[in-house]
């Protein structure tokens with residue numbers, strides 16, 4: 001299936017106009033190809049497709065036009081050569097590790113990553129003979145002390161979930177070039193609209209499309225964007241192990257990309273206002289938001305991101321009891337285990353997303369017991385602030 005080529009267009013136009021070739025029905029909006037398998041003209045056609053002598057769809061675990069449309073858009077928006085879509089963000093992370101690491105290899109990972117990413121290391125990589133070490137995301141000199149001769153891959157999240165640590169992707173890329181490592185960046189919080197890690201030297205970008213890519217809290221999905229060579233190494237895992245994205249979810253995600261830029265602009269505008277308001281309040285110890293000048297990573301953030309994103313974390317002076325009171329006093333803001341939605345969401349990472357980590361691991365990842373995470377939605381900012389009853 002040919003994809004309409006629009007690669008020289010601007011971000012917003014590509015997100016809207018890259019589309020599966022029109023069918024004989026002359027539809028305007030892109031159709032959904034909800035089918036498990038595809039038919040062959042005859043025995044010779046079937047043989048040629050299975051022998052990879054001709055390209056075409058065989059079975060939706062391998063390829064599907066709706067999924068391919070989403071993959072093509074994600075590759076274009078991240079300015080990568082190719083993309084593999086997955087059923088979830090975690091499937092994208094797992095498929096990358098399972099395909100590119102082998103027994104005897106060593107992985108370096110930032111201490112500040114999403115909770116389930118840690119669990120992959122402990123529960124799977126170790127039993128397959130893959131060792132790992134965590135690094136301090138903000139102390140690049142310390143990285144030299146943990147890199148080993150068998151280290152293959154460096155995995156980062158920037159901004160990180162939930163601490164919003166900012167890592168200098170260019171500096172990380174220089175470190176990886178020096179040590180011959182693949183640099184993998186989870187770009188979930190920023191989205192390709194705000195940050196394009198491949199242009200800053202990363203080799204692989206990972207997404208949980210469940211978040212801002214969908215943006216409306218409806219479907220799960222993930223994506224891996226990289227060079228054709230790297231994607232070719234990961235594709236067999238996808239094809240054979242099967243964490244493929246469903247055509248329906250791919251269609252939703254592809255439609256959602258059409259509004260990503262405009263949604264992200266409003267998420268960023270609202271979040272900056274809420275972050276500034278929180279910073280002015282005596283009940284708050286500190287506020288973490290990439291585009292607040294008081295933040296440690298501010299200089300790097302303004303260099304590598306277009307705007308600060310929709311996520312804020314902050315700590316209340318009176319610790320978790322005040323946090324609990326704040327969460328229980330809200331009337332509009334949702335208490336739910338997701339982020340990147342049109343609706344503002346509040347969470348307490350220590351008792352939810354990062355509860356499986358030990359207290360020491362949480363402290364190392366910058367997650368205090370009183371840390372509150374806000375995913376700022378698209379409601380009017382006055383209503384969001386009014387629902388945050390700090391005192």
Ligand SMILES: Cc1ncc(COP(=O)(O)O)c(C=O)c1O
Pocket residue numbers: 088089090091114157161186188189207208209210211220221222
């Ligand atoms: C930064 C980050 N990466 C990956 C994931 C995992 O994505 P999913 O829930 O789609 O598997 C999440 C989920 O919250 C996340 O926040």
